[in-house]
Amino acid sequence: MTRFYRESVAKIRSSLRFEYSVMDELFTFVGKKSNRYYVWTAMTYTPTGKPFYFYRLCKHRNTDELFEFELDLPKVEKIYCDEAFTYDAMYADKAIQAKGAMTNKIENLNSQLRDKISYLVRRSKAHAKSVEWLDYRLAIFFNAKNLGLYG
16 A cells, blocks of 8 residues: 555544445456456445545455455444455444445446556456556545545
């Protein structure tokens, strides 16, 4: 994770109160198709309904990686997510695993990611050449989202 993204996340976490999160993950490739990476995404909402955006780039889609991502996120009472096993194992009763408006919000974020970062486009040869460069592009995107620069 880049330094400027870490610093902005720390400021957001320490200065605001949050009610709930919406989480999802998507995959991409680095270097070649057999080298799969996952991008965990989260939208965390304040009591006034303002979203803030977080991500974690990792090699595996498992509970250990989700736990590491959780350490970066603000604490919330509810987490809306899909039915992936990792959410149930990590959050149990705290996780609300149902399709609905919250799922649409996070899928919209994933769609924006794929639209703005060519490395994440499906069925393309434009995959990332390095993990560092992909992480840099993700950090720029999520900082811009938190600053309100992307719709």
